[in-house]
Amino acid sequence: MSEIKILTQFSESPGPRYCRQGRWSGEQFYHDILNQAFAEAYQNGDKLILDLDGTDGYMSSFLDEAIGNLVYDFGMQVVTDNLIVISREEPVWKKVIDNEVIPEWNKYKDGGTTPKKTSKKNHPAWFRLIDGELKKGVWILSTT
Amino acid sequence: MDIVYYIMPLSDLTDWVSIGVDLVVGLMIGGVLAYFIPKRLNDSRSLKDFYISEIRDVKVEFNELCKQISIGKMNAVVMKETFKQLSIRLNDIQYSVNNHLKLDLNIVSFIESTQGFITSADEINEQYESKYLILASATKRELVKRQELFNRNVLSAIARINDVG
Numbered sequence: 251m252s253e254i255k256i257l258t259q260f261s262e263s264p265g266p267r268y269c270r271q272g273r274w275s276g277e278q279f280y281h282d283i284l285n286q287a288f289a290e291a292y293q294n295g296d297k298l299i300l301d302l303d304g305t306d307g308y309m310s311s312f313l314d315e316a317i318g319n320l321v322y323d324f325g326m327q328v329v330t331d332n333l334i335v336i337s338r339e340e341p342v343w344k345k346v347i348d349n350e351v352i353p354e355w356n357k358y359k360d361g362g363t364t365p366k367k368t369s370k371k372n373h374p375a376w377f378r379l380i381d382g383e384l385k386k387g388v389w390i391l392s393t394t
Numbered sequence: 395m396d397i398v399y400y401i402m403p404l405s406d407l408t409d410w411v412s413i414g415v416d417l418v419v420g421l422m423i424g425g426v427l428a429y430f431i432p433k434r435l436n437d438s439r440s441l442k443d444f445y446i447s448e449i450r451d452v453k454v455e456f457n458e459l460c461k462q463i464s465i466g467k468m469n470a471v472v473m474k475e476t477f478k479q480l481s482i483r484l485n486d487i488q489y490s491v492n493n494h495l496k497l498d499l500n501i502v503s504f505i506e507s508t509q510g511f512i513t514s515a516d517e518i519n520e521q522y523e524s525k526y527l528i529l530a531s532a533t534k535r536e537l538v539k540r541q542e543l544f545n546r547n548v549l550s551a552i553a554r555i556n557d558v559g
Contacts, residue, residue, distance in 0.1 A: 265522055266470070266519040266520075266522035268519070271519050271520055271522050271523075272522035272523040273523075306471070306474065306475045306478065307474035307475045307477060308474060308478075308513070309470070309474055309514070309519065309522070310509070310513045310514040311513060311514050311519050314514065339482055340478060340481055340482065340506075341485075342481065342503075342506040342509070342510070346510060
């Protein structure tokens with residue numbers, strides 16, 4: 251199993267929802283780390299462990315944006331089957347992700363809502379699962 | 395001088411044994427009533443007082459946090475960190491209370507839902523790097539409502555802890 255520990259691989263102080271709102275945002279985490287790691291794990295038939303512990307806390311928007319984009323690009327079922335969230339210090343975040351973020355973003359996706367991208371430059375090409383196949387592209391342009 | 399021997403009849407012996415047993419049992423019951431029960435009651439009272447004081451501390455800190463957020467004296471980073479600390483502390487206390495006093499309190503969920511609500515508010519994310527957060531009126535009103543709900547539930551939790559026999 252592969253693992254991402256936010257504290258050591260991203261930031262000890264995760265930030266707001268969007269890149270334009272501040273450093274270490276959920277959007278940035280998704281594009282710098284989570285998308286690539288999840289795609290690799292999926293390709294290898296692995297599950298991905300996402301460890302939230304050890305940071306100075308979370309804005310729920312950070313988690314919503316990061317995990318929500320994952321649902322948008324890979325689909326609810328694939329995310330549910332392949333992502334293991336660990337949050338021992340604040341168990342509430344695991345519940346929020348499982349019971350709110352994943353189902354709500356699935357609805358957004360079905361309803362045709364597109365995630366916002368707010369980095370100054372477009373994000374480098376990222377993975378998306380289309381008809382069971384991983385494809386890479388700049389699927390959404392940044393609008394700051 | 396002649397010594398007079400008295401041979402105790404069997405029925406007298408059983409009476410004496412019975413008196414002896416009554417005495418021992420009486421002393422044991424007396425000991426339990428005089429020492430163990432008050433000690434146990436005292437231990438239980440001290441434990442309840444400890445839990446109540448811990449919960450009260452979290453209540454004070456939570457109210458202070460809400461106040462600082464409402465009056466624009468708090469930044470986003472300190473806010474999320476304080477929420478985390480309060481949530482961890484109350485989770486531990488609640489676990490211990492429920493475990494030792496056989497209760498099913500759930501007051502930490504009120505902090506968690508406030509944490510979820512406030513850290514997902516658009517204006518808080520927009521001001522993430524600001525020195526002080528300024529809340530929209532609707533967010534402020536909702537925060538006050540959640541604060542009141544938490545306080546009410548803390549009082550009811552304290553009453554339930556006190557009621558434990």
